Amino acid sequence: MKHFILIIAGLVFGSELNASENIDNCPNKHSEMIGGYNAPARIQLKNGYNTFLTFTFLYMQALENGLSPAISNPSGAQYYPNASGSYLNLSRKYKPGFRIGIGHSFDHDDWDVCAKYTRFYQTSRLNSTAPAGGSLISLWLSTQNQGFSNSVSSRWNLSMDILDLELGRAAFSSPKLVFRPFFGIRAMWIDQDYLVNYYDLLSSKVGGVFSSKAISNNVCDSWSVGPRFGFDTEWRLGKGVRLFGDFGASLAYSNFDVFHKETNSENTLPSIQIKSDPSNLRPNVGLSLGLGWGDFLKKERYHLDFSAGYEIQTFWNQNEMNNLGRFAGFTFGGGGANLSIHGLGMRLKFEF
Numbered sequence: 133m134k135h136f137i138l139i140i141a142g143l144v145f146g147s148e149l150n151a152s153e154n155i156d157n158c159p160n161k162h163s164e165m166i167g168g169y170n171a172p173a174r175i176q177l178k179n180g181y182n183t184f185l186t187f188t189f190l191y192m193q194a195l196e197n198g199l200s201p202a203i204s205n206p207s208g209a210q211y212y213p214n215a216s217g218s219y220l221n222l223s224r225k226y227k228p229g230f231r232i233g234i235g236h237s238f239d240h241d242d243w244d245v246c247a248k249y250t251r252f253y254q255t256s257r258l259n260s261t262a263p264a265g266g267s268l269i270s271l272w273l274s275t276q277n278q279g280f281s282n283s284v285s286s287r288w289n290l291s292m293d294i295l296d297l298e299l300g301r302a303a304f305s306s307p308k309l310v311f312r313p314f315f316g317i318r319a320m321w322i323d324q325d326y327l328v329n330y331y332d333l334l335s336s337k338v339g340g341v342f343s344s345k346a347i348s349n350n351v352c353d354s355w356s357v358g359p360r361f362g363f364d365t366e367w368r369l370g371k372g373v374r375l376f377g378d379f380g381a382s383l384a385y386s387n388f389d390v391f392h393k394e395t396n397s398e399n400t401l402p403s404i405q406i407k408s409d410p411s412n413l414r415p416n417v418g419l420s421l422g423l424g425w426g427d428f429l430k431k432e433r434y435h436l437d438f439s440a441g442y443e444i445q446t447f448w449n450q451n452e453m454n455n456l457g458r459f460a461g462f463t464f465g466g467g468g469a470n471l472s473i474h475g476l477g478m479r480l481k482f483e484f
Contacts, residue, residue, distance in 0.1 A: 172303055205269055221258070223258060229251055247296070261283040270333065277346060279334045284328065310368065321356075330346040355387055356386040381416070392456055426438070447472070448470055
């Protein structure tokens with residue numbers, strides 16, 4: 133019995149010692165294991181520079197709330213009653229713009245970096261006359277100068293210059309789905325001016341003073357800078373065809389220079405001029421959806437890609453001209469209004 137116990141104890145001790153030696157000599161210890169990751173999805177060229185150029189043609193429409201110059205009143209030169217009046221709105225047509233970009237893909241973990249510049253300018257106008265026997269109630273004049281006009285003309289100029297710098301990595305989430313998260317910096321310069329002319333204006337607040345032309349001149353210039361992040365997706369259908377869906381968001385520090393001035397031809401109305409320079413954090417987001425196709429050229433030395441889709445971008449509280457009018461003594465205004473641009477984007481990308 134004593135010999136049997138000694139034999140069992142020796143077997144147990146030997147097995148533990150052997151297991152300990154195997155663990156120490158194992159080449160797959162935690163510190164030496166290779167972690168899994170998604171395979172890179174960047175375009176692989178033969179003898180290429182891993183550099184790409186992009187050009188995007190934009191055909192878009194700009195929309196912004198708070199720009200109605202007047203309210204029609206078929207009942208006459210009065211505020212009330214106004215049973216069938218309506219706000220007058222600018223004629224906003226689609227205008228061309230463009231976006232250019234340059235980027236490079238690195239061997240370091242297959243990262244890529246790119247810079248993009250977007251330019252979009254638009255001018256919108258309105259010319260309207262009062263309904264027969266009625267009037268137009270002026271909205272972009274102070275309460276001292278507000279009144280009823282026979283006709284109105286307005287012009288809104290918008291200029292947008294946007295610069296984006298991105299660092300991202302495209303990888304396969306599945307054999308046919310590519311996901312590219314990115315982050316970077318966005319800088320924006322958005323300038324607006326809004327001119328409204330009221331003709332044959334009868335003021336309702338200064339003893340019925342008449343003016344052949346009253347002018348409301350408004351300017352809102354801004355610059356913004358802040359971090360940006362988002363993701364691009366590709367849903368590959370085969371033969372180089374793909375669906376895409378891209379999203380980006382930014383929270384930017386924005387600084388504004390806002391100006392409002394009122395004059396009239398006869399100098400019979402009080403001249404008014406006010407300024408403001410607010411600054412705050414303002415978000416903006418963008419989304420694009422569409423279809424694309426790409427293929428190699430010259431025995432995979434180059435790659436050409438074409439895509440087209442719908443694009444929309446929204447910039448929160450960009451209309452500080454309207455926000456300026458929220459103070460006592462002004463009839464227009466009601467808080468900053470959002471600015472949006474939307475429409476068609478067609479991109480050509482060349483990699484070499």
